[in-house]
Amino acid sequence: MGRAVFLLIAVAFLGAFLYLNVLPRFSPQPRAQPMRFSHKAHFEESTCEGCHVYVMEHGAAGTPTLENCLDCHDGLQSEKAEDQKEEEKLVVYEEEEREIPWAPFPRLASHVFFSHRRHAAVSEIECATCHEDIAESLTLPGNPPYEFTMKWCLACHEEQEASTDCVACHR
Amino acid sequence: MPRYGMVIDLDRCTGCQACAVACKVENNVPFSSPELALEGRTIAWMQVLPFYEGEFPEARTRFMPALCNHCEIPPCVTICPTSATYLSEETGIVAQIYPRCIGCRYCAVACPYTVKFFNWFKPKWPEPMVAGLNPDVSVRPKSVIEKCTFCSHRVVKARERADGEKRKLKDGDYQTACQEVCPAKAITFGDLDDPESRVAALSKSPRAFRFGEDLGTEPKVYYLREGEWDVERER
Amino acid sequence: MDITRRGFLSVSGAAAGLLLVPSEIKELLRAVADHKYQWPGPGIESWTNSVCQLCPGGCGIRVRLLDGWPVSVRGIPGHPVNKGGLCPKGEAGLQALYDPDRIRRPMKRAGERGTSAWTEISWDEAIALVAERLGALRAEGRPESVAVIGGQYRGLMKALWQRFLDAYGSPNYISMAMGCDTSDTVLWLTQGVRGHVGYDLENTNYVLNFGVSLLEGSWSPVWQIRCFADLKQGRPGRRARVVQVDTRFSMTAAKADEWLPIRQGTDGALALGIAHVLLRDGLVDTDFLRDHAFGLEDWVDGSGRSHEGFRTMVLRDYPPASVAALTGVPEQKIVRVAREFGETRPAIAMGDRGVSRYPNGLYARWAIHCLNALVGNLEQPGGVLTPPEIPFTPLPPLPEDGDSERGRAKARIDGAGTADAPLAASAIHRVPEAIRSGRPYPVEAVFLYHANPLFSLPAALGMREALARVPFVVSFSPYLDESTEAADLVLPDHIFLERWQDDPTPRNIGFPVLGIRQPVREPLYDTRATSEVLFTLAKALGEPVASALPWKGMETFLKERVRGVYESGRGELAPAVAVRGRKPSAEEDAPSSPPEDFDAFWRQLLERGAWWEPQYRYKDWPRTLQTPSGRFEFYSQNLKARLGDLKPHLDRTGETASSASPGATEDLPYLPHHASLGKVASREEYPLVLNVFRPLAFTGGSTANMPYLIEIAGKGVSVPWESWVEINPETARGMGIRDRDRVWVESAVGKLNVMARLLPGTPPEVANLPYGFGHEAGGRWAKGTGANPNDLLGATSMTVTGASVYPVTRVRIYKG
Incomplete structure (x- = not known):
């Protein structure tokens, strides 16, 4: 009996230790983005493919390069001082001749394959269908803003009579 | 629904093995080592097998590219306990879904063509070779079975392209890596059910035969015999 | 994880x-x-065209890049050489780029020679070191003591090296070729043309092939494989016949319609036996011979002396029965094949370094070429062609300089062009002795470019010891191979996917074709193209070298040369073929309009991958028959003139001639005949003849660092990652050897340990060994895999030409 209680306490301690010390290490850390980027402000001036320039042509949508940004940002255009402070970072990158260090999110599992071109250009699906209201956001997310599951993908594929063959996405 | 199949002209084939290497490059198949090779653990989805006949000076050697036959009645699918391998209704491809595979190797035993390979080892690509891996295909983990997929990632791409151009998939849009590289143009690939396709015409050639026809597995890989033939419909 | x-x-x-x-x-x-x-995510895909350089085949490649990283190599569908196909080497090409054991920056030796201890240095320091050495030697008035050893590579790079040496003042550009350019020599002897022999394989009906390894090691494998397949199944209702004369049951022999096994070094006799039947039975093209041949019949020269012609000699010396006894090919087969060859039009008789690798190679190769003339298959559709030269802009004249002229007028260290090797461009086998003896003068510096002599030359030559005596050895290799390990300084080149280079008509191909190799991405490491190093070095050396190589870089240099091609108005760009996998570019979409200026031409050339000249002018005799007689010379006046003042040399070969033909006259040296093979070890001591062959997976010694290729090299005989020796099963039983036993193969000069494979197609008296395995260096995969047959070989001079060849080597095999 005493032994059982001892074991129980030991397990509880171990559990508590794991919960308090080990597990938090795996807590998803928000990624530091190089600047406070407002999708909303940009979406008012441009379209999705204006900055994600490869979305209609390639599997990857692409994150904007400094060159893409400077195509529009010719000098400081923001009105508010706090926005100008962000915009000035572009000037600094240009002076230092380095790319914008965007922190992209880990992509899909390595056996899952996805093509933006297939969905956005060929099947003409609105970006918001999957990316929800990202166009309304005022800052860049530090964590993935939504979770894609196979069930969720399949629901749409079935509804649209797209391929539900395993090899369409898994190889 | 298309039913993809392959015809290999053994008269054109010169046994150069470009197909074997192209397959490895395309599908991230790891290279083995002297030790693993001795144990028979080299993975080769496509390999050119030599067959020796006769004695000097009347000897013959024949070369036969061997790959998954993508049977219509595949023994490996029947036996798989987890549906990791299945016959795709959309393409006729016998596909392999790695995360479902539990590594029991029943299918490798069931396959009469011995074209299913087990990952006995963790693939090793020293830096910077990793940069050269094909990002259209996953790298398989240890302990799963893999095999020829008829480059199924390419059918997805071909469909994407055809749909983008608002047209139907046509013969030749979807090519496998081995077919594309073959210097002798010995490999033809396409929809066996499409009466217009070259592969369908060739598969009905009097030169055509299939591996282990009597097994009742209905393979979709056809071979054309060597020798002096003149078949009108092959012209 | x-x-x-x-x-x-x-x-x-x-x-x-x-x-x-x-x-x-x-x-x-x-x-x-x-x-x-x-993967970091789906990538941005792009494609760049270039030219493969894993062998001299000249295949157009398109490289797929994801986010700028090459991920696969494929053939260019419209390319005239490979039409979209590739061989296993080209397909595995990225393993050359991503080899983890590549040299990443310049290195200076840090310990004893050969211990492979290195200090990494900067490019500036490396080039300064070389410039200092070269400058000092030139200041001492000894520029000729610098030698460049060049391997098998492509295009104008050789002209650049040559020009560098010319301007600097050394005659010593030495090629590693072993009997490789004999076909070129024969073309000069018989047709007076300096160039390569081409074959119209696409259109022929009969191929009588003397040992050309069409499906394995020969010059342009993909083109050859494609033609070979088309000969069988590519032309409806018309199937060519291929007869393979070969000492090994090779892939080509296996796929040919008929295989004629033959004894080593007797191909010339067989060709002459066939010529005998053709002449005896009247199966010759009398019109061609009447109008365009010289020396077939007996003739009288200007001074009234009569000379023996080819016909008399062949009819007297080579009746099929005695040829059968010599070659081992049955008499009735000789007669039948001769009749087939004589009666089928068009037909091709081909031969190359397989037959010319032995001391009697010149005459053997010459005899084979004469078969084409006899049946009138020269300059015909489906026959033997002489591809015109590519109209490059010529290089500007060299600046005049007394020191340079004196230096390059000195005798070469290998004796090429002297009485020792009168018809050879290079004679690498004489180099070790020249270094050892210090004659004609000491060698102070050796540059190794695309050359690995410590692996690729017969070990018995002693190149290792010789190189150790040279005070300054520089290697330009991207890999740390055997010879590079023995160098003082390494200036690593890019690999072919990272540099600019031209790729002209590969040998065997009948039409002129030019590909441009362009970098598909930034170099992976701090390496530098050797062309660029030469330009920098020239500047550092000052005049006259600097103004001899004034170009800013290889791209500028190439554009200047290719401008001549554009301005000639000849030829056309390779057809644009819609490529699956990407959208055609605007220029590909509008292929029909010819480029409006040179810049457009250059852009389209890079885009399409090749320029070529598909329309061949057949029977252009003034261009293709430039001998003194203006005819095809069975009796070579060029040779006679060349050797006229070199009598002493000829006397040494005289005995070989007389022993072969009892009725020999003094004209024999100028006619193709079966010459002696020289001294061969005794059959009692060494019962088997060694036959070294090249598997398709390896280009000589240079692709053994690619694991995908090592994996397939022995697949045809089911031997993975390993060298093997092929023995006839009956013979092996007599020696107590079973299949897959470990055996020793021993020649008079060395021995090596390999796996025995008992193959029923192997001739009973032959042992076949693959070439390419057996490295002692060169990275983790090359090193220690298999054995190098060069350990068993020697080297000698080819009769008459003096070029480097192998003697016939006999071996014994035993378990151990």
């Missing part, structure tokens, strides 16, 4: 519950299952 099935399962199993557990646990599972080889 180890990735296991269990890891995957745990993720799959937990997937359903994922939404219920805290995000920390999801992350934990992800960390367990996460794949080491995970």
